[in-house]
Amino acid sequence: MMERLVKALSRGPLHIVIIVLALAWMLPTAGLLITSFRTPQDIAHSGWWTVLEHPFNFTQYTLQNYETVITKNGMGQAFLNSLAISIPGTLIPVMIAAFAAYAFAWMKFPGRQTLFIIVVALLVVPLQMTFIPILRIFRLLRLGGTFPGIWLAHTGYGLPFTVYLLHNFIGGLPSELFDSASIDGASPLQTFFRLVLPLSVPAIASVVIFQFLWVWNDLLVSLMYLGGTPNVAPVTLKVANLVGSRGQDWELLTAAAFISMALPLVVFFSLQRYFVRGILAGSVKG
Secondary structure: OHHHHHHHHHOHHHHHHHHHHHHHHHHHHHHHHHHHOOOHHHHHHOOHHHHHHOOOOHHHOOOHHHHHHHHHOOHHHHHHHHHHHHHHHHHHHHHHHHHHHHHHHHOOOOOHHHHHHHHHHHHHOOHHHHHHHHHHHHHHHOOOOOHHHHHHHHHHHHHHHHHHHHHHHHHOOOHHHHHHHHHOOOOHHHHHHHHHHHHOHHHHHHHHHHHHHHHHHOOHHHHHHHOOOHHHOOHHHHHHHHHHHOOOOHHHHHHHHHHHHHHHHHHHHHHHHHHHHHHOOOOOOO
16 A cells, blocks of 8 residues: 555656646637637737636627627638548548558568658658649649549648558558468458458557648648639638738637637547557557
């Protein structure tokens, strides 16, 4: 009993530091959330922390900011556009990367290592170098300002990282599993679907988190390939336009910003149990 008490007390300072860091990270989000429910008059005359004096005084909160942003500023349609961009922009590269990672890790074909090095080397290529040639291709194919065009763009930009991360995990699976599957007469495709995919759920979930957050929060790629097309503009473009045209309407900006970050938070916390295992994918063999 005494040993447990000493052990718990020795970890006390570490726990305190972790709690303080967590509160520091959560403070801006809490301020953003509280401000999004305040009236313009309250925001202009006092800080968001003043509501802590009377936290249960619900008369000082309003949903008018969210109603205005969603109905009058097109944020509702932009939210649906972001879903239409992010879901395929996440699933397509992850599916392709899973096949590619399995092939690079366990299938033997000429030039395998060279091709894998080329794919990983694409991680260091700046996005800005690709905009002009890809825009020319999109103009010829009439993909500019369309959902398929932005799906292809996010797929191309996300593949190097997703392939690299999944390759590390799949390559670390025990070779005995593949030998047993081969002895049992399983084809490479059957081995992939029945063996590799179920075992790679932590890594795939981690990759999904990374890719979804990147696509959802992206502004540069959407601005380049969607331009000013209003019917396909995602949330990030709408928020950027609000900043430019409504720089003084803090209540609208905070409501729009919280709408844009709500879904990524849901996705992250839904898959967070896989996050640590996925981020460490391939670090330990066996």
